[in-house]
Amino acid sequence: xxxxxxxxxxxxxxxxxxxxxxxxxxxxxxxxxxxxxxxxxxxxxxxxxxxxxxxxxxxxxxxxxxxxxxxxxxxxxxxxxxxxxxxxxxxxxxxxxxxxxxxxxxxxxxxxxxxxxxxxxxxxxxxxxxxxxxxxxxxxxxxxxxxxxxxxxxxxxxxxxxxxxxxxxxxxxxxxxxxxxxxxxxxxxxxxxxxxxxxxxxxxxxxxxxxxxxxxxxxxxxxxxxxxxxxxxxxxxxxxxxxxxxxxxxxxxxxxxxxxxxxxxxxxxxxxxxxxxxxxxxxxxxxxxxxxxxxxxxxxxxxxxxxxxxxxxxxxxxxxxxxxxxxxxxxxxxxxxxxxxxxxxxxxxxxxxxxxxxxxxxxxxxxxxxxxxxxxxxxxxxxxxxxxxxxxxxxxxxxxxxxxxxxxxxxxxxxxxxxxxxxxxxxxxxxxxxxxxxxxxxxxxxxxxxxxxxxxxxxx
Ligand code: GLY
Ligand code: MN
Ligand code: MN
Numbered sequence: 001x002x003x004x005x006x007x008x009x010x011x012x013x014x015x016x017x018x019x020x021x022x023x024x025x026x027x028x029x030x031x032x033x034x035x036x037x038x039x040x041x042x043x044x045x046x047x048x049x050x051x052x053x054x055x056x057x058x059x060x061x062x063x064x065x066x067x068x069x070x071x072x073x074x075x076x077x078x079x080x081x082x083x084x085x086x087x088x089x090x091x092x093x094x095x096x097x098x099x100x101x102x103x104x105x106x107x108x109x110x111x112x113x114x115x116x117x118x119x120x121x122x123x124x125x126x127x128x129x130x131x132x133x134x135x136x137x138x139x140x141x142x143x144x145x146x147x148x149x150x151x152x153x154x155x156x157x158x159x160x161x162x163x164x165x166x167x168x169x170x171x172x173x174x175x176x177x178x179x180x181x182x183x184x185x186x187x188x189x190x191x192x193x194x195x196x197x198x199x200x201x202x203x204x205x206x207x208x209x210x211x212x213x214x215x216x217x218x219x220x221x222x223x224x225x226x227x228x229x230x231x232x233x234x235x236x237x238x239x240x241x242x243x244x245x246x247x248x249x250x251x252x253x254x255x256x257x258x259x260x261x262x263x264x265x266x267x268x269x270x271x272x273x274x275x276x277x278x279x280x281x282x283x284x285x286x287x288x289x290x291x292x293x294x295x296x297x298x299x300x301x302x303x304x305x306x307x308x309x310x311x312x313x314x315x316x317x318x319x320x321x322x323x324x325x326x327x328x329x330x331x332x333x334x335x336x337x338x339x340x341x342x343x344x345x346x347x348x349x350x351x352x353x354x355x356x357x358x359x360x361x362x363x364x365x366x367x368x369x370x371x372x373x374x375x376x377x378x379x380x381x382x383x384x385x386x387x388x389x390x391x392x393x394x395x396x397x398x399x400x401x402x403x404x405x406x407x408x409x410x411x412x413x414x415x416x417x418x419x420x421x422x423x424x425x426x427x428x429x430x431x432x433x434x435x436x437x438x439x440x441x442x443x444x445x446x447x448x449x450x451x452x453x454x455x456x457x458x459x460x
Contacts, residue, residue: 004253006059011103013169014059017162019072021057024158027121027151028070030113031057032134034125035064047215051125052346052353053159055255058102067104068116076104077113113137121155123148126353147355160358163345165384170345171434173256174386177217178432178443180250181258184208185447188222188246189264189457192238198222199234201244209250217257218348221247226263226426227394229338240267243274245426249348257348259388260444261430268459270451277393277424278451280312284391285429285449288340292433292440298377298387302340305391306332306371317417330371331412334399339375341388344432349376350386381435386443390430395421 021029033054036045050061057074058067065078076099081092099107117137124131124144134142148156166174184205191204202222209216223231224238226245238244247261263278265271270278284305291301310323310332318335319326326332343350343358351358356366361379366372377387395418399405432443448454 004060006101010059010169011101013167014057014074014103015072017057017167018069018074020162021069021158022072024161025121025151025154027119027154028068028116029121029155030066030068030117031123032125032130033058033062033065033067034127034130037127037129049215050255051123052255052351053123054125055346056159056163059254060098060102061253061255062098064110065098066110066113068113068120073105074103075106075108075116076102077108077110077116079110119151121151123152123156123159123353144353147357156354156357160351160354163351164343164358165382166345166386166434167384170256173252173254174258174345174432174434175443177214177250177252177256177258178260179446180209180212180214181248181260181432182444182447183212184248184250185246185260185262186457188248189262189454190460192244192264192266192458193268195238197234197238198224198236198244201238201246202234202248205246205248209248212250214250214252217249217251217259221245221261224266224425226392226428227396228426229394229396238266241271241423242266243270243424243427245428247428247430255346257344257346257350258444259344259348259430259432260447261390261392261428262447262449262454263427263429264454264458266458268455270455271423273421274424274427275451276316277312277421278427278429280309280316281391281393281427281429282449282451283312284308284336285389285431288389288391289431289433289440289442292381292387292389292435294383294435294437295380297380298340299372299375301389302372302375303327305340305389306336309336309391309393316421317414318421319412320414321412326412327371329409329412330369331409333371334405334409334413335393335395336391337370337374337394337396337399338392339372339377341390341430342376344386344388352376383435383437385435387433387435388430389433390428392426392428393424394426394428395424 031054033050036048068075095107124142187208188201188205224242245263249258287308288301306327310326313319359377434441
């Protein structure tokens with residue numbers, strides 16, 4: 001197992017995080033790292049991704065490990081490598097070496113964990129082998145799809161409190177993820193003129209990420225069918241006249257994520273209809289980022305995006321009416337059906353393993369309104385939070401061809417005018433925005449987003 005180097009300052013940060021947790025809870029917690037799932041036979045495994053809560057306190061992507069946290073102390077549970085593993089995996093660090101790297105106070109074999117489970121809280125890990133082990137050792141169900149209860153819920157709330165804002169060590173990692181993500185997008189644009197398939201552009205983008213010894217932080221979206229919001233197919237040919245929507249992010253070796261979307265013309269030139277809609281989406285993106293500062297409600301940022309999009313579509317003659325009224329009746333959501341963004345950190349949708357516990361301020365719940373139900377973050381922003389801003393415009397057949405939708409919005413959409421924009425299936429512009437004491441900093445600002453700059457990057 002090759003594990004990334006740690007430094008004295010990272011070990012200090014990890015200690016500080018544990019102490020901060022100890023200031024919030026007065027019971028012990030065990031966090032499991034998880035284990036590889038197998039693809040088709042045990043030795044052929046999917047790539048391993050350690051649990052994010054584990055990574056936050058342990059700092060290293062160890063597999064089949066657990067940490068017990070109590071009063072600021074960390075006990076590491078992990079087995080020494082088996083003698084035969086050196087043949088297949090090379091020399092592995094010992095338990096004691098790993099313990100030193102993460103500043104553990106004690107290190108024990110996994111088999112001893114069962115003696116340390118009394119009255120401990122935990123959070124479910126995603127892989128079945130691990131959550132089954134968690135449930136067996138703690139003698140209660142610990143399931144990834146069930147909201148935490150009792151002391152598990154208290155632990156979850158404490159961890160959310162810590163992970164909502166990022167310390168300097170986290171920001172160093174997040175900046176690295178952002179920089180490689182930017183480079184990947186530039187490579188994707190540069191590869192487009194010679195590419196024949198979406199897959200070739202994806203390869204150019206992920207090639208940059210792999211060359212930095214990073215992974216993607218989620219399954220890449222590189223598609224000429226941007227109207228399929230999480231399209232994970234790459235077989236379509238690239239044709240002049242298409243827009244290519246690429247939502248690709250890098251993840252550092254210790255798990256910190258980037259998440260960026262750009263949309264560019266395959267030919268290197270937007271058509272006039274594509275440029276018009278692109279500029280509406282960009283206006284919403286810029287207006288939202290200009291408003292980000294501590295104290296502002298993220299829900300208001302979402303409504304600002306909705307309003308700017310409604311205004312732009314009224315100007316283009318696609319929507320008819322007063323933009324505020326259109327937003328109140330969710331007409332913007334016909335074309336912008338998702339939320340303006342989400343928290344970003346160790347997870348691309350940070351802490352969504354806990355449902356809306358991180359995204360929603362205590363006492364708030366998701367709205368069932370068409371225009372608000374996919375809002376993933378509904379809190380006042382605070383300095384140190386990292387969020388995405390990702391407005392979009394899509395012509396989703398399942399929405400626009402739905403008979404009930406058409407009849408409800410019959411009089412506010414100029415369907416004839418809309419048909420002139422048939423070459424715009426999906427546009428999204430997404431950046432990673434850090435809330436600072438005085439406003440915001442776009443960590444992915446090195447990637448241009450104006451229509452002319454994007455054209456230049458594709459054509460150069
Ligand atoms: N990449 C997924 C998202 O932007 O939410
Ligand atoms: Mn995103
Ligand atoms: Mn994204």
